[in-house]
Amino acid sequence: MEYLSQIVLIAIGAALINNFVLHYFVGICPFIGVSRRVDMAFGMGAAVTFVISIAAMLSWVLTYYVLQPGAPLAKWIAGLFLPAEIAAQVDLSVLTYIVYIFVIASSVQFVEMYLRKFLPALYKSFGVFLPLITTNCAILFACLYVMKMVVGVEPAEQWGLVPSLTLAFFAGIGFTLAIVIMAGIREELDHCDVPAPLRGPGITLIVSGILALAFLAFTGMDRKLEKMFKGDAPAVTAAQDAQVPTSASPVWKPPAQTDSPDTDTQRQ
Amino acid sequence: MKNSSLGQAWLVLLLSLAFGAALAGVQVGWGPIIEQNKRNKTYDQIPRLVHDVEAVDLTGKPAKLSGVKEATEEVPYDDGKSVAFKVFWQGKDPAGKVHLGWVIKGKGNGYADVIEVLIGLDRKAERITGMTVLFNNETPGLGNKITTEKFQGQFRGLDAAKPVGCEKSAPAPGANRIQAISGATISSESVCNIVNQAVAGFRAQLPALNKKDH
Amino acid sequence: MAKDGPTPLERFLRGIIPENPVFRQVLGTCPTLAITGTVRQAITMSAAVMFVLICANLITSMIRNLLKPHLRILVFTLTIAAFVTIADKFLAAFVPDMSEKLGPYIPLIVVNCIIICRCEVCASKQGLAASAADAVGQGLGNTLALVAMATVRELLGSGSWFDIPLFWKEGTAGEQFRWSIMNQPPGAFITFGLLLGAVVWIDQLHQKRAAAAKR
Numbered sequence: 001m002e003y004l005s006q007i008v009l010i011a012i013g014a015a016l017i018n019n020f021v022l023h024y025f026v027g028i029c030p031f032i033g034v035s036r037r038v039d040m041a042f043g044m045g046a047a048v049t050f051v052i053s054i055a056a057m058l059s060w061v062l063t064y065y066v067l068q069p070g071a072p073l074a075k076w077i078a079g080l081f082l083p084a085e086i087a088a089q090v091d092l093s094v095l096t097y098i099v100y101i102f103v104i105a106s107s108v109q110f111v112e113m114y115l116r117k118f119l120p121a122l123y124k125s126f127g128v129f130l131p132l133i134t135t136n137c138a139i140l141f142a143c144l145y146v147m148k149m150v151v152g153v154e155p156a157e158q159w160g161l162v163p164s165l166t167l168a169f170f171a172g173i174g175f176t177l178a179i180v181i182m183a184g185i186r187e188e189l190d191h192c193d194v195p196a197p198l199r200g201p202g203i204t205l206i207v208s209g210i211l212a213l214a215f216l217a218f219t220g221m222d223r224k225l226e227k228m229f230k231g232d233a234p235a236v237t238a239a240q241d242a243q244v245p246t247s248a249s250p251v252w253k254p255p256a257q258t259d260s261p262d263t264d265t266q267r268q
Numbered sequence: 269m270k271n272s273s274l275g276q277a278w279l280v281l282l283l284s285l286a287f288g289a290a291l292a293g294v295q296v297g298w299g300p301i302i303e304q305n306k307r308n309k310t311y312d313q314i315p316r317l318v319h320d321v322e323a324v325d326l327t328g329k330p331a332k333l334s335g336v337k338e339a340t341e342e343v344p345y346d347d348g349k350s351v352a353f354k355v356f357w358q359g360k361d362p363a364g365k366v367h368l369g370w371v372i373k374g375k376g377n378g379y380a381d382v383i384e385v386l387i388g389l390d391r392k393a394e395r396i397t398g399m400t401v402l403f404n405n406e407t408p409g410l411g412n413k414i415t416t417e418k419f420q421g422q423f424r425g426l427d428a429a430k431p432v433g434c435e436k437s438a439p440a441p442g443a444n445r446i447q448a449i450s451g452a453t454i455s456s457e458s459v460c461n462i463v464n465q466a467v468a469g470f471r472a473q474l475p476a477l478n479k480k481d482h
Numbered sequence: 483m484a485k486d487g488p489t490p491l492e493r494f495l496r497g498i499i500p501e502n503p504v505f506r507q508v509l510g511t512c513p514t515l516a517i518t519g520t521v522r523q524a525i526t527m528s529a530a531v532m533f534v535l536i537c538a539n540l541i542t543s544m545i546r547n548l549l550k551p552h553l554r555i556l557v558f559t560l561t562i563a564a565f566v567t568i569a570d571k572f573l574a575a576f577v578p579d580m581s582e583k584l585g586p587y588i589p590l591i592v593v594n595c596i597i598i599c600r601c602e603v604c605a606s607k608q609g610l611a612a613s614a615a616d617a618v619g620q621g622l623g624n625t626l627a628l629v630a631m632a633t634v635r636e637l638l639g640s641g642s643w644f645d646i647p648l649f650w651k652e653g654t655a656g657e658q659f660r661w662s663i664m665n666q667p668p669g670a671f672i673t674f675g676l677l678l679g680a681v682v683w684i685d686q687l688h689q690k691r692a693a694a695a696k697r
Contacts, residue, residue, distance in 0.1 A: 023667055025515040029595065034507070094295040094571070097589050098287075098563040105559065116653050137593045142584045155351055197683035198675070202509050205675030213668040218378050219407075220454060279548050280557060287564035294568055298575040304579040408519075408665035409657070419661065 044177025056168030317388030374466030497619025639664030
């Protein structure tokens with residue numbers, strides 16, 4: 001249950017609360033460039049969602065088994081040449097950025113070849129956007145996010161494959177959502193009298209600012225949801241209230257409180 | 269065929285080797301400094317978190333706590349899932365390491381993102397001697413006021429045995445409560461919850477830790 | 483482009499205003515929006531971009547005659563990624579607080595279109611001097627744009643410039659004048675949109691005046 005609620009929270013966080021475009025500002029180039037018509041925007045969004053999931057999956061596998069400090073595969077390969085205690089310290093994390101960018105580039109190539117061969121109809125609709133995606137920062141950002149949750153946290157909180165994939169997929173959904181909304185607005189903007197200097201990227205950015213303002217309203221939603229999943233907040237504090245005296249005070253009775261006068265003066 | 273593909277790729281291979289060597293050099297040269305920086309981020313806060321209560325208590329006047337960073341020990345607890353910092357003060361006498369208190373880490377969700385805090389406790393973990401926010405991503409101008417001394421200082425001297433409460437108006441003295449930042453009640457409550465959870469978790473483990481020492 | 487293209491000086495000057503990478507070419511928008519909350523962040527970021535840009539341009543220019551056309555993007559990416567890693571580690575080692583604030587946006591320089599665009603347009607066609615001048619010019623243009631953005635946002639959002647309080651101090655009564663939104667994502671979008679519009683507007687005025695003069 002806790003695992004499931006974690007997944008739901010990650011999904012909502014990636015798609016709405018911390019929307020990649022409107023909160024992290026990644027993937028702005030296609031967001032401005034390919035948001036003139038709704039159908040094009042939708043195609044771009046679908047292509048990004050597709051590639052971002054594949055790239056995040058690959059980068060999780062590579063980070064977990066090869067790149068993180070003390071990764072099993074790196075340790076095993078180093079163990080063939082080096083004594084065991086040195087091999088255990090092998091840390092390839094300095095190579096992460098190079099590896100990620102090549103993972104992205106090759107997965108884009110691979111997806112393109114696969115689609116052209118087996119799903120020509122889909123290839124036709126994706127085709128234009130696929131090469132563009134290589135330089136889409138949203139993909140690299142998702143990989144880096146996954147890396148942060150694998151390398152940068154305590155082992156108990158380390159993300160597995162499923163949370164990483166959820167993050168990436170819903171980040172793609174969030175991107176699609178933002179770009180489609182934007183395209184819808186821009187189709188209407190065509191009929192408006194926009195001041196000449198703002199036509200094009202200028203007005204798009206200002207409208208995205210207003211859109212970001214709207215998305216700001218989602219902030220804090222995950223915290224309420226978390227409370228809902230875990231039960232009510234008062235229940236938690238009540239449990240703490242009960243837990244503290246029973247577990248701590250009878251076993252270890254503290255002597256006189258020497259420092260309480262000091263603290264009281266400090267507080268006032 | 270092999271020749272021609274090698275002929276095309278030799279430049280890429282050569283560049284890869286050169287960059288690989290450069291990156292290895294970077295890692296060897298700067299890696300230790302980066303590690304040190306990460307360590308310092310926590311350790312720089314430690315003297316501030318414990319000294320207010322105890323330094324006065326020990327010497328009669330506010331002492332300069334030199335050597336605290338070096339003398340502090342890291343003690344794992346909760347089956348190695350968490351680490352507490354057992355803070356010592358290395359006085360003039362090299363043998364006389366004085367145990368000042370504990371610093372523990374707390375982590376939990378805030379309004380916008382994760383909040384990480386450090387909490388200072390006295391020797392018996394009965395009083396909170398300080399609290400500081402290590403990481404936050406709260407709303408600028410509202411939630412991120414949890415990093416101000418005005419907010420953090422409220423935790424100093426609170427009773428660690430009872431959960432710290434949080435209310436909108438100024439609390440009565442001795443009520444074991446803090447005043448929330450106006451307009452950022454959720455962030456303030458989050459910090460309280462994080463502190464309460466971390467302190468309760470640590471206090472539950474303290475008897476076992478003390479037993480290990482003796 | 484002709485073999486000996488623009489001279490180094492032209493390359494340098496063009497990068498700053500006429501071909502400003504951010505305002506005129508609308509490249510590298512991610513950092514422009516994401517890390518312009520304060521001027522200090524903007525300067526750190528643009529220094530990192532400038533370093534990577536100069537190194538990548540020099541390497542590309544050095545090996546331009548050996549490049550196979552279909553492998554060139556691969557070589558560019560490899561070069562850029564390597565130098566970005568170096569820049570990232572340097573910041574983490576010597577400016578740890580900035581490194582933490584900029585976080586993932588430093589590695590995102592890898593996919594910053596400015597750099598790969600300069601490698602492609604200039605460095606793979608011209609000699610060392612022109613490439614270096616181009617990199618410095620474009621880098622300065624990028625710095626200018628980022629600092630302009632950050633100035634607006636920091637003045638309105640934090641009341642300070644380069645962390646020096648100008649309008650009010652944190653925690654004083656003057657804080658009621660804070661535009662909190664300027665520190666947040668919407669402020670970035672709106673500031674960028676308006677600045678972009680202002681640059682286009684000035685440009686259009688110039689063109690109009692030039693046309694009137696001709697007549």
